[in-house]
Structure formats: C-alpha cells, structure tokens
Amino acid sequence: MFSGFMANTWIVATVVAAVAGVVGFFVVIRGSSFAAHALPLGAFPGAAAASLLGVNAIFGLVVFSAVGAIGIGQLSKRGKRDVATALILVVLLGLGALFLSMTSEYAPEIYSLLFGEVLGIAKDEVGPIIGLGVVAVLAIGLLYRPLMLSSISPELGEVQGISTSKMELCFLLVVALVTAMALPVVGALLVFSLMVGPPAAARAFTNRPQVAIVLSAAVALVTVWASIAISYESNWPVGFFVGGFGAGSYFIGRGWTWLSRAYATRADTAVELEHAA
Amino acid sequence: MIEGAYDLAEDKGEALAVEGVSVWLSGREILHDVSFSLHRGEFTGLIGSNGAGKTTLLRTILGMQVPTTGTVRIGGSPRGAHGAAVGYVPQKILLDPDIPLRSRDLVGLGFDGHRLGIPLRSKHRRILVEEMLEAVDASRFADSRVGTLSGGEQQRVLIAHALIRHPRLLLLDEPLANLDIRSEYEVVELLSRLAEEQGIGVLISAHDMNPLLSAMDRIVYIANGRAASGTTDEVVRTEVLSKLYGSHVDVIRIHDRILVAAGHEHDGLPAHTEPSVWAIGGRS
C-alpha cells in the first residue's frame, strides 16, 4: 500500500484533496455545485480529444474545462444560470460523443476517466497536477476578499465595485483548473463530490470563514486518504468511497447544525427563565 | 419641481446634490427633472410608493444608472471617482445562515472587500471593526454567525459594513421592510444618531413615512418620477402633493401619523382598482 509505485498516488491524491477542499468552500457558499459537476463531466472528452491529437491528456482537460467555464459564464449573463450550465454540459458531451466515435479509445480507459484511477498515476502526471493545484490555490488566495464578498451577497459586492459576472467567470476558471488536475485521479463524475461534501460539513462546525476553509481541506484529505486505503484493500473503485464519504460529511454537517441550533434555543429559553425568576 | 425654502447652515457641507436628473428606461421616463440636496449630518427620508422611482434614484446616485440628463454631485465633486464617499445598504439582503461568517467578518469586508488577497491581521483593521460594531450597537453579536441573526440585528451589521470606510453619504434602500415595529424604531433611532455623530448625510428610502417622522430632518417625496423636497411640513401638504401626483390628494393627520389619500382615480393607477380611496403614506 505504501510501496514505491503508490508514492505518486499518495502525493497526487493529497494535493488534489487539499485543493478541492479549499475551492469547494466557495463552491458550496456560492451554490455552484452544478457547475462543479458540469465542468469535470463536460471536460472528460477533452482527454479523448487530446489522445486524438496525440498530446498530453491534461492539456486536453485544461482546454475543455476552460472552454466550459467561459461558456457557462457568458451564457448565464443572458439567461438562467442552471440552464446555461446544463446546456454547456450537453454541448461538451455532444462534442465528446463525436470525438469518442473517432478514436479507438477502449472502454476501460473511459471508465477510469469517469470514475477515477488512483493506482495508475503516471510519473509524468505528477508535476502538472501539482503545478495546477498551486495555481488554483494562489488564485483563490488572490481573489479571496472580493470573491468572499460577492459570494455572500452579489449586491454588497457590486456596491464596492466588484463585478458579479467577472467574479463568477474567475471562479469558474478556478474550478476548471481543479477539474483538470483532479479528473485523472478521482474521475469526472466524482471530482465535484470531493468539492461539495467536505465543505458542507466544515461550514457547520465553525463561524470563521478561514477556519472553515482549512477544516474543509482537512476533511477532504481524510476522505481521500481513507477512500484510497479502503479501495486498495477491497479492490472496489475509489469513486464509490469518495461519493459515499461526501454524502456522509453532508449529513454530519446537517446533523451538527440541527443539534447546535436546538441547543442554542434551549439555552436561550433557560436564560429567559432565569431572568424571569 | 418644488424646492423648499428651508436650507441648512452652509458650514455643514454638502453631502449630495441631485440637479435636474431625468432617467429614461426602455422608452419610459422613470425620473423627471429631480433636484434636491442633502448636507452632512442630515437625516432625509426618500418617500414614495412602490414603482415611484425610488430605487432608480438611488441607483443613479450610486452611479449604477446613468442619468439621461442632469448631474449628481457627491461631497461637492461630480459623481464618478468618489470611491469610498458613498455607503449603501441594498434592499432585501438575505444572508445565508449556512455560510460561516461572523458579524465582524462582514464588517471587515466592508473595509477592504474590494482589495485582492487574504486579509492580514492588522491592529488598525481590528480596532476599526470593533469601533464600527460599537457604533451600531452590535458588539454583543460580533462573533455570531450573521445569517442566523434577526432582521434588525442584520440591518445593524449591514449599516456598519457600509459605514466602515467613513463615507460622507449613506444610502439605504427600504431598510425598514420586514422589520417588526420595535426593530424599526431602533434602526431609525440609530441612523439618526449616526448622522449627527459621524457627520454624514443619510438618505433612506421607504414607502411609509410614519416610522421616520420623528427623526427626519428633510423629506424627498417622489411620485410619478417627480420629486418634491423640504421639511415634512413644507412638502407633505395637499397643494404640493396634488401637483406631484397630477390629481387631487388629501393629506390627513391623525394623532402623530400622516395619511395621504386620493379622492380621484389618476392615470398611474390601474383602472380596475376598486376602492376610490387609496393610501400612499399609510401602512398597508
């Protein structure tokens, strides 16, 4: 499990989880889960296109997910955001169907693009993945304050001169970066699960945004490490565990919020009773 | 355009001057030749029913809407490069209770939310946030999650968020909507006190003038895109408002409340409106 050829897996998975946890915090507070799902799923044919052209798969993923991000950003300026996301997704997948019909890509490879293949991280993928991860985290750090304000309330952002549509586009591009780096590891269908589950839990446990981001990254790390370890032992696909842990985190978060609010109400009532007495 | 004779002492300084502003939107004139001014330390109510043009006027002052004719001056200089000179609390801000964000974080973002990068720990910033929370009487819930606060409490935090860069002018769009009567009173009291203490001009839009009567220094009454300004006694009179509405209206004072009622149907109302008496100023 910790043998030589697994070293790459552990390094890459750790980077992917941390970055997904950080970026995922904003996915959750902005309500961008659909985009976070659509970008990876729409981008996976990029890998097929890349193999058609004989270039590195990550390059194809970066291009496709960036095109998707720009498409969603542009189209949602003049229409509903969820409609724009759905349409860009199907257009990218339609292109994907075309590319796949032209390549002789065989089924297992597509399966691993969709559902992830942690055990087969090639050495030459490690560098680009870490590079993309660093860029994504730096971008979030740079955008932190305006992105935060615009996510809390687009109106309050506009008052301070922060353009809502520009912020949306920048953010979608960051999600596109995460997509491209995480897709080969956890698969097109479950990148977003890693981006929504951990932050959904983290936001319940603290009122401080920065603490929540760190916590979210930590939960994502635990999710990924546990998923890989169990997957390695059981031979079951990693995606199953990532999806399951994602849902689990969400329910832990919901449960904790419910408990703490119920407790707070009771405490308030107790104080009032004390005052009355 | 009816400009009241009343004017505040010059030395208080001009916070806002709106001169002859007209706005046309998709073929309709939303605002017609609106002029009024506002000085620092003054608390002014912008009163009118829904659709009278209040929000368009506020957006024009903020520079989010370009006037077809006329000018807006803020703090004596033409609108544009005013930066921190205007604070604004938009209408109906809904803060998600699921976002981990404390009151002090939101106020802090009012100070430097437009800047890139992560907020660094600075003593200056912390003290400023602390002062603002104190000024709006929100220190008690400084560390609570903003989304879970009550409407009145959220309104205080949003006011602190808007004030932290020490603007000369503070605009609030319907801040009393969805507040219970007690919080309504407290927010008006707070704004009136802040106007005086911090020497800022406060312009607050509302469809009902009554909660503001005790605190208002001046009123800008807007109907059909036309505005009249002055003190309450100067503006809220049968002759002035009838001219504004273009039809006869009655101003009725009952105890400390003012009711504006029209006897006749006028062109701005849908034809099928049943009751012949409709209240503009009254609480519906």
Add this chain to the structure above:
Amino acid sequence: MVDALLRSVFEPGLFSSGPVHTAAIIGGIAAVVSGVVGTFTVMRGQSFAGHALSDVSAAGGSASFLLGISPLLGFVGMAGIAAGGMEMIGVQRARGRDLATGIVLGAGLGLAALLLYFDATFTSTTGAAITVLFGSMFAISSSTIPLVVAFSLVALGMILVVYRPLILSSVSTELAQVRGVRVRLTESIHLLTLALAVALSAMTIGAILSTALLIGPGAAALRVAHRPAWAIFSAALIGLGTTWGGILLAYDSYYWSSDHRGWPVSFFVVSLIFIAYLVSGRVGARSTHRAPKPLAIEEISSSPTQSTRS
C-alpha cells in the same frame, strides 16, 4: 431539381430503415415528454435536479445488468429513489437546493461506480458506462415501443392532473398557498414525473440527450412564448424538430465520408438544441419591449431594478 435536392437531404434508405423508424418514434416520444416536463423544470429552476436524475437513473440501469432485472425497472426505480432522496433533504427549497441535489448525485454516482465495477468483474460487460451515458439511438429494439408509450402517457397524464396548481406554485409559492393549493404535494408529483420522464429518456436515448431534451427546448420556448400553454407546446415542438433533425443528419453523415463512419446522433441533436436556444434569445430579446415579460422569470437580477407600478 427539387427531386435531386430532396434526395441529397434524405439519403437513400432513410424511410425504409427499421432502426431509423424506431429511433424516430422513441426519440420523438422522449422529446415530447421531456419538452412538456422540462418546461416546468426550467421554470422552477430545477435543471440540476433534472440532470442529476438522469445520471443517477443511468446508475440504476447499470445495476439492472447485475441484478438481472429489466433495465426499465432499474432506470425508473433508481430515478424514483433519487427523487425521493432529493425531496427528503429539501430540494424544493431554493436555498441549499443546489447542494442537496449535488449530494444525492454524488452518492448515486458513487454507487454507479461500484455497480459498473461489479458488472465488469462478474459479467464482463465492459462498455456499459459508455452506452449508459451516450446512449445509442439506432440500437433501440422496437419491442420497447409499447412500454415507452405507456410510461409516457402516465407522465403526461400526471402533468395534466397538476397542470394549473403546478403553474401557480411555479410562479409563486405564496400565491399558490393563498389559493389553497397543496404546494408540497404538487411539487412532489412534479418531481416524480420528472424522475419518470428522465428515466425513460435516459434509458432510450442516453443520459446526455435526456438532459439536453429536458432543458434546451423548455428554456428556448420560455424565452419566446408569453403564455405557459404556448411555451409547453413550443418546447415539445422544438424537441421533436431537433430530435428528428439530428437523426436525419446522423443518417446522412454515413455518406459524408468515404469510409462510412457516421457521426453520433447525440452530437447533432445537442448542436441543434443549442442553436435553437441561442436563436430564441435573439427572438425573445426583440419581442420583450412590446409584449409583457416572458414567463421565464429570469434569474432575479443581482441588483435592484425598477419595477413597474402594479
């Protein structure tokens, strides 16, 4: 001359080909049902739920290989379970809807990963993932037609029953409540119908086309039509037109290159739908300042806007 033109558009054998017939019938039915149901889905801002249901029901489809049950049962059953899950964790409320949908989708896809893995290990059916996602319209067996027709009628019937309360509650929940509409029940029925429609189309024409036909025609119709009934009718029409157009182009594409490798139907249908959406934006924008605002209540703008006196 006209004859020659027609012959170049409708390549030889188009009207006599069995698979094309079946594809046209099943694709047409799926397009009409998706258009009708999808108009409500777009109006209510539940596109993500619509897409998620198709992905998750595809997971059910892959399970059916494994359990040895009928694929229809797999698709419809899984979509039903997912719809129930979404209903339970609050997909009807606007706040947190996006996240709730995502969580159900994530769990469903995780399950799909596992089932497809079992499929591959125990029954050595590789390629299930691709079939399920992209569908293969020309490979539908004509024996499924009666079943698809029956389920489609059920879905359309359910929409008809809740038609008026559903429109009212889609426009304004409060208005509906005042009128005594049982909002929760109406919305649950809509979600169930959505699950049924999506499962049917995912099974027959694949998950991509399912989402495309659900969202695209409805969204395009809502940008041009000003009355709900007209929007629903246009959506069904746009869906039908793009589907048949796509089938025609795909069939023609066999003759485009010498090696007779046809281009996939889904590519053509999706492209046509996307074009229809873009065109509808232009048409809608030109007609808005004369006519009342289209029913498609545009995303409430982030900044306060001037509202007309009501």
